Amino acid sequence: MTKQGLLLVLSGPSGVGKGTVKSAIVKNKVFPFEYSVSMTTRAPRPGEVDGRDYYFVTVAEFKAAIAQGNLLEYNQYVGNYYGTPVGPVKAMLAAGHDVLLEIDVNGAKKVREKMPDGVFIFLTPPDLHTLHLRLENRGTETEEVIRGRIEQASKEILVMQDYDYTVVNDTVANAVDHIKAIVEAEHVSVSRVIDSYRKMVKEN
């Protein structure tokens, strides 16, 4: 009985260290993840391979992919388009592979709309987590700095509430350990496996 793979979406505020955590996951081969290859209109850099590093396409091709609903999400960055093709992701999941997407919070929001069954992890800045402790020593910071920090925290919490898990990136090793536990737990969640049990009984 081939079980559908997990779509794991790793996101969080810019600067939180999503890329570093993803690299650690890739290196730490405990996770048998597949990785989604992005589509882009920017030119390949020396050594980059089409279909491995990116799918390199023209602006017209990219716009056609948008129009046909072939992208899970996309954005523009310094004049180029970047997006996540939906086809390869769905094919890998159907084949029972887990897929990891590391993506900014706007992209994650769009992925949630199209694939609500994904597991969404909000990588949390340690200073959001420790804000409480630090605020107890207010003497060391100006009231303006503190107000600004609280306002930013409020915004981050508003984003966090649409995620399934919040993993504090205090150290990369801790974050990877937590993500590993989340993947393991999600693989034995009843909502994800009950259909294969039901099917097994029905077919016999």
Added chain:
Amino acid sequence: MTKQGLLLVLSGPSGVGKGTVKSAIVKNKVFPFEYSVSMTTRAPRPGEVDGRDYYFVTVAEFKAAIAQGNLLEYNQYVGNYYGTPVGPVKAMLAAGHDVLLEIDVNGAKKVREKMPDGVFIFLTPPDLHTLHLRLENRGTETEEVIRGRIEQASKEILVMQDYDYTVVNDTVANAVDHIKAIVEAEHVSVSRVIDSYRKMVKEN
């Protein structure tokens, strides 16, 4: 910010090995669980201590506890009552401790009604999990044995669907590892921590 503890309910079909897995969890001190002490009307055995092994009460006291809604669940077994007092469980959770309840499936159902936020783990017989494989070698068993097994499996799956996680008890070590991952993941689930983040911002 004291976070509410997790109520972990470990259940499953009789004979699946709930007690063995619980003992392994108690021995394996990686889990800082508190354990609920049951209330019973049976007489203490030599060496048993009131309040440690059980709360030993009279039938009248037990019935009063039922009437006052002081039991999370209870049942009768060879003429004696056994039940789970709700007060100590709620106090431990409020103090931020995780609480483990090992309990039969009828008891688990009642606990779910009263404490829907608990984490419910269905310990799954390995032969339910491997039924599929074994049914492929039908030649070795009579059709009647196979029918009976499938019927039992259907019933177990009906119970399983009300749980959060299904952990196959193929080896105790594997089951404990999975339970550990579940506890770790649940501790970083957004639904469990978002309130403490919101409170932190609001109070500053």
